[in-house]
Amino acid sequence: MSAVNEKKVAALEAVKYIKSGMTVGLGTGSTAFFMIEAIGEMVQKGLKLTAVATSDETEKLAKKLGIQVITLAEAKRLDVTIDGADEVDEDFQLIKGGGGALLREKIVAHNSDMNIIIADSSKSVAKLGKFKLPIETIPFATQLIIKELEGMKLAPVQRMRGTDDYKTDENNDIIDIDIWDTDIKLTDLEQLLKTIPGIVETGLFLTTTDLVIIGKGEEAVIKKR
Numbered sequence: 493m494s495a496v497n498e499k500k501v502a503a504l505e506a507v508k509y510i511k512s513g514m515t516v517g518l519g520t521g522s523t524a525f526f527m528i529e530a531i532g533e534m535v536q537k538g539l540k541l542t543a544v545a546t547s548d549e550t551e552k553l554a555k556k557l558g559i560q561v562i563t564l565a566e567a568k569r570l571d572v573t574i575d576g577a578d579e580v581d582e583d584f585q586l587i588k589g590g591g592g593a594l595l596r597e598k599i600v601a602h603n604s605d606m607n608i609i610i611a612d613s614s615k616s617v618a619k620l621g622k623f624k625l626p627i628e629t630i631p632f633a634t635q636l637i638i639k640e641l642e643g644m645k646l647a648p649v650q651r652m653r654g655t656d657d658y659k660t661d662e663n664n665d666i667i668d669i670d671i672w673d674t675d676i677k678l679t680d681l682e683q684l685l686k687t688i689p690g691i692v693e694t695g696l697f698l699t700t701t702d703l704v705i706i707g708k709g710e711e712a713v714i715k716k717r
């Protein structure tokens with residue numbers, strides 16, 4: 493079965509956790525797309541909910557499908573957030589941010605009572621780091637941060653869109669780094685990166701995930717923390 497179908501299988505399983513009256517965090521990306529589409533159909537059929545979007549792209553899609561989008565400040569707290577991931581390991585640790593939405597995604601995850609990650613089977617890994625870890629940086633500091641990360645042997649590469657610097661929804665830069673060979677523990681690496689002024693957030697989501705739903709063939713494999 494194709495990755496696209498596995499994404500859909502996982503998404504359709506995840507939306508079963510949504511109940512009427514909930515405030516739902518909507519993730520970003522090609523897997524989250526199927527979840528948002530399914531929620532749109534549920535809303536069309538009369539389900540009442542409010543949603544907080546993790547990116548401009550998601551907000552646009554949700555509104556188009558008739559989902560009521562509110563701000564995080566209005567929501568105050570979310571019942572459940574459903575989002576994709578670039579990699580997920582057996583300890584519910586993730587790399588996210590392949591689509592550049594990691595900052596708002598991490599804020600929304602932090603403010604949710606439950607976080608469900610949906611992914612196709614290719615995202616499930618024994619060890620994180622084949623996927624380059626995105627980190628979001630303030631443009632003022634980006635070039636110096638790149639130098640610092642080079643010194644840490646993390647092979648930083650600034651993300652580009654054509655010939656321009658890639659910009660996030662918060663108008664920041666993304667640097668993708670290679671953590672595969674690092675012997676620093678992920679929790680220590682996260683802490684270390686966050687001590688560098690100008691690094692706003694990293695794509696390491698180490699503690700927020702409660703439930704992982706992997707589409708494997710026609711089946712949805714559910715893993716609870």
Ligand SMILES: O=C[C@H](O)[C@H](O)[C@H](O)COP(=O)(O)O
Binds near residue numbers: 520578588590591593
């Ligand atoms: O910035 C993007 C998000 O973290 C996505 O959830 C992640 O990149 C996975 O995206 P996709 O479902 O398209 O593989």
